[in-house]
Amino acid sequence: MSSRYAERLNRLPPYLFADIDRKKREAEKKGIDVIDLGIGDPDLPTPPHIVAALCEAAKDPSNHRYPSYEGMLAFREAVADWYRSRKHVRLDPDSEVLTLIGSKEGIAHSTMAFLNPGDIALVPDPAYPVYRNATIMADSVPVSMPLNADNEFKPDLDAIDSRIARDAKLMFLNYPNNPTAATVDTDFFKAVVDFAHEHDIVVLHDNPYSELTFDGYEAPSFLAVRGAKEVGIEFNSLSKTYNMTGWRIGFAVGNSEILNGVKEVKTNIDSGTFQAVQVAGIAALTGPQDCISDNLAIYRTRRDTLVEGLESAGLCVTRPRATFYLWVPIPDEFSSSIEFSMFLLERAGVVTTPGIGFGEYGEGFIRLSICLDENRLEEACKRINALL
Numbered sequence: 001m002s003s004r005y006a007e008r009l010n011r012l013p014p015y016l017f018a019d020i021d022r023k024k025r026e027a028e029k030k031g032i033d034v035i036d037l038g039i040g041d042p043d044l045p046t047p048p049h050i051v052a053a054l055c056e057a058a059k060d061p062s063n064h065r066y067p068s069y070e071g072m073l074a075f076r077e078a079v080a081d082w083y084r085s086r087k088h089v090r091l092d093p094d095s096e097v098l099t100l101i102g103s104k105e106g107i108a109h110s111t112m113a114f115l116n117p118g119d120i121a122l123v124p125d126p127a128y129p130v131y132r133n134a135t136i137m138a139d140s141v142p143v144s145m146p147l148n149a150d151n152e153f154k155p156d157l158d159a160i161d162s163r164i165a166r167d168a169k170l171m172f173l174n175y176p177n178n179p180t181a182a183t184v185d186t187d188f189f190k191a192v193v194d195f196a197h198e199h200d201i202v203v204l205h206d207n208p209y210s211e212l213t214f215d216g217y218e219a220p221s222f223l224a225v226r227g228a229k230e231v232g233i234e235f236n237s238l239s240k241t242y243n244m245t246g247w248r249i250g251f252a253v254g255n256s257e258i259l260n261g262v263k264e265v266k267t268n269i270d271s272g273t274f275q276a277v278q279v280a281g282i283a284a285l286t287g288p289q290d291c292i293s294d295n296l297a298i299y300r301t302r303r304d305t306l307v308e309g310l311e312s313a314g315l316c317v318t319r320p321r322a323t324f325y326l327w328v329p330i331p332d333e334f335s336s337s338i339e340f341s342m343f344l345l346e347r348a349g350v351v352t353t354p355g356i357g358f359g360e361y362g363e364g365f366i367r368l369s370i371c372l373d374e375n376r377l378e379e380a381c382k383r384i385n386a387l388l
């Protein structure tokens with residue numbers, strides 16, 4: 001790292017996937033047909049009616065100027081209606097919805113709104129790296145809440161040190177979970193709300209996989225629990241639900257004072273989401289929703305293919321009821337997730353993500369995604385089966 005960089009950049013954990021990326025490129029250069037199960041990004045296209053709405057809106061000069069910071073009221077109304085019908089949560093579009101340039105943007109900026117230097121944020125481990133890294137970027141201290149198989153990958157709130165609980169300002173949560181694919185029911189959220197009330201902690205629940213569920217499971221909104229709106233907000237996104245990761249549109253909903261804090265930071269850093277993208281977002285949220293179930297049917301078949309393929313290769317796999325990930329324990333004969341991941345890449349040409357990349361408690365697992373064609377998943381399983 002350059003000595004010109006601020007210390008906060010040096011404090012960020014090393015990018016553990018760099019080695020994998022390099023090995024992947026080396027393998028490709030050698031002409032190996034690499035199958036990448038590391039990607040958490042839908043391969044399926046954005047539904048055509050959403051693309052059409054963007055094309056129309058892009059032609060309208062009134063959309064060419066700076067958008068408002070909080071987003072178009074029409075988009076926020078579409079979010080509120082969608083949350084009422086799909087999540088059974090009532091929201092005031094005026095004060096309880098904030099448009100984001102992708103939820104990652106809002107997650108990262110919220111640390112600046114709530115953490116003073118040295119403050120504590122409780123972060124799940126393993127987790128989407130942004131919670132921890134955005135806390136570090138705010139010169140604050142991430143404290144891990146381990147997610148273990150024994151606890152069904154939920155943090156044990158009773159195990160949080162009482163001094164840490166007293167001092168913590170923020171708690172990040174994410175269910176359905178990336179990377180473990182774990183899900184929760186509302187009882188868990190009730191316990192979180194009680195804990196947040198007791199210790200005066202702001203809860204930031206990240207819910208981008210809320211619609212990516214299978215086998216009759218419905219992922220609850222954190223806000224569906226009584227009292228949740230007093231302590232927290234929920235991030236959601238069009239990225240995974242409507243195959244729109246490249247479009248950069250998401251939103252946060254819930255407590256208006258908390259949302260205002262995030263908005264205050266954003267107002268001083270960005271200038272809102274391109275209105276034509278918001279118009280397309282309205283088309284997504286208010287248009288026909290069968291694109292979601294069509295997607296789910298494809299993901300379900302892929303999930304079953306990968307689960308069954310890995311099982312017959314002798315791996316121990318839990319069939320996830322949400323997200324597009326499998327969280328798979330490494331076989332006993334391997335000593336680390338990196339070692340197993342590298343083994344699969346070098347010997348089978350299959351890219352996976354070592355669990356350690358999501359935090360120290362991710363060790364012992366690898367993450368595989370199903371954002372790939374069914375026949376590629378079959379091929380990956382065939383190769384892994386032959387190898388193990």
Ligand SMILES: *Cc1c(COP(=O)(O)O)cnc(C)c1O
Nearest residue numbers: 102103104128178208237239250
């Ligand atoms: C994909 C993902 C996001 C990012 O969503 P964007 O809206 O595209 O920024 C946020 N959180 C988790 C856990 C994710 O997996």
